[in-house]
Amino acid sequence: AADRAERKRLDDFLFDQMAQKQARELAERQEEVDLAEHMEQFKEDEEAIFKQYAQQCIEELRADGMSTKPVELVLQKREMLFD
Secondary structure (H helix, E strand, C coil), rough: HHHHHHHHHHHHHHHHHHHHHHHHHHHHHHHHHHHHHHHHHHHHHHHHHHHHHHHHHHHHHHHHCCCCCHHHHHHHHHHHHHH
């Protein structure tokens, strides 16, 4: 009877240990997913800011009567590389 109680106690302890490990691993995976999502959002925000700035530059060139073709070609090439 004492052996059975000891085995039960040990089984419960091991089960609790496994459950804690699984919970820890799940939390770590969720943290990685959250970080990846945050980094993706940051990248998208930076890209939007860059595109807005590039458009302003093109508009300024047009307003000054200058050719926008070189800038547009660079932007197209960049778009092909990074998309």
